[in-house]
Amino acid sequence: MSSGVQYLLFEEPTGYALFEVALQPETIGSRLKEVQDSATDLAKFGKFVKLVSFAPFKGAAHALENANDVAEGTVNEHLKNLLELNLPKRSKKKKIVLGVSDLKLASGIKESMKGIECDTSEVVQDLLRGIRLHGTKLLKQLQEGDIERAQLGLGHAYSRSKVQFSVQKNDNHIIQAIALLDQLDKDVNTFSMRVREWYSWHxxxxxxxxxxxxxxxxxxxxxxDKTSLNESSLHDLAALVNDDAGIAQSIVDAARVSMGQDISEQDMSNVVTFAQKAVSLADYRKQLHGYLVEKMNTVAPNLSELIGEVVGARLISHAGSLTNLSKYPASTVQILGAEKALFRALKTKGNTPKYGLIYHSSYIGKAAQKNKGRISRFLANKCSIASRIDSFTDTPTTKFGEVLKKQVEERLNFYETGAPPTKNSDAMKAALGATQDLMDE
Incomplete structure (x- = not known):
């Protein structure tokens, strides 16, 4: 822009300030060095800008509302009134150049207010940096420390609101739980193998x-110690092997003729301690699985009903959140988790994968080999519908999941017998009716 920036919008915790750029050097290039050199000196920097108007916020709630609007690039009435009242009249021939720090807000102002061009260049950022540095002196309505206290309060309120209203706050627990569950599966398996190898010497x-x-x-x-086993141990052994007396007797008989070597008390103590750790880890894994099932039935009941809690949780985890998963098309859900195979197939011009994480669903296992690709495509479609319902519904229910599950089972039956499945429109009407009845109760 040959004319350069004319006004500056400064957003700070106590309100909006509008400044006029007093000095207008001929080119931005010559101006940049000048601004940077004088930014730390109030006497020099004060020649560049002049306060036009300051619109303070009405309170902490109003400040938080405006902070959220700025983050979203929304021009609310408070900001719009400030600009309308204090900027000169615009026309097609005469436009105002306003310096803004945030790109989203700059786009919002340009779209909602005609005749205003927004500048977010390096020169503007340097000017705003100088205003931020000398804010207390330039905004004479404020006292020393007002900006710092407002920054601290608004920062805490803004952070709390983001955590409170985050779309990922519920499913984040699911993402962490399924990641830990997968890690525990590996650890329990590794520990159990080590326990077996160690105790097998005895x-x-x-x-x-x-x-x-x-x-x-x-x-x-x-x-x-195997030598401690005798006939009196049969009852307690049977309790550990699902009350199977035959297995308990086999253990006692094997102990009598075992080829294993004797080990010292110290060695046995270490084996037992490690076995306790392995059992404790396995017990926690069961507890965590129960927690995951409960959480999935709360956050994504329809997806859980359709494809199971564990596979559903893996889909959510891989997508990053339930909201992200709900935005994916069914074709993406189908191969979610098989990205490496997909890109390898595209690179080598080979066959693309038919399924990713949904392969672990029982429906894929039930289907004949020739129908696995078809049922995975159909299942991905239903998972996409279920995730969208779970993500955006106000009344969580499993009715849609039950209907979608029935549709998948009917489709499997159709591939095998040719029996016509229920139409999707009829199935959705039935689910809506069941949901409405549940709400009426």
Whole structure:
């Protein structure tokens, strides 16, 4: 712009200030160095700008409302009135150049107020930086420390409001829980293998009888030294192996003829301690799974009903939030989690993947090999619908999930027998009717 910036909008915690640029050098290039050199000196910087008007906020709530509007690039009535009352009249031939620090707000002003051009160049940022530095002196209505106190209060209020109204605040717990659950699965498996290898030096036959890692670790804590087992131990052993007397007897018999070596009390103490850790970790994994199920049924009940809590949680985690997942088209949901395979296929011009995370759904496993791609596409479509309902509904319910689940089962049956499935419009009407009845109750 040859004429350069004419006015500056300064947003600060106590209100909006409008400044006029007093000096207008011929070119921005010559002006930039001059502004930068004088920014720290109030006597020099005061020659560049002159206060036109200051519009203070009415209170903390009003300040927070305006801070949110600035962040969204919205021009509210308070700001609009300040600009309308204090800027000169504009026309098609004569436009006002207003310096603004925020790009979103600059776009909002340009769209909502005709005749105003917004400048966010480096020169404008330097001018606003100087105003921020000398704010207390330039805004004579304010006393020393007013801006700092307002900054602190508004900063805390703005942060609290962002946390409170964040669209990700509920599903963030799901994202963390499923990530921890996956990590625990790996850790429990690793620890159990180590326990088995360590204890097998003493009682190698035990794992051939009981292959379940959790039960195996519980048995170690009960048996400890294999020589302690006898007929009187059968009842307690049976309680640890689902009351199976045959397995309990096999353990006692194997202990009598075991080829394992004897180990010292110190070694056994370490084995038992490690087994306790493995059992404790497995118990916590069960507890965390229960928490995840409960959380998913609260945050995404329809998605949970349709595809299961764990697979649904993985979809939400991979998308980043339930809102992000709801914005994805069904084609993206279908291959979510298979991005590497997709890009590799595109690069080599091979076959693109038919499914990603939804492959772990039981529906894909039930389908015949030739129908896996078709059912994954149909399931992704229903998952997309369920996530949108969960994300944007005001009354959480599982009715839509139940209907969508029935549709997927009918589609599987259609592939096998040719029986016509329910039309989507009829299914949605049934779900809406069930939801309405639930609300009426």
């Amino acid at each position: 009682f190698p036959e035990l794992f051939k009888i009981v292959s379940d890692n959790y039960t195996y670790s519980k048995l170690i804590l009960f048996i400890k």
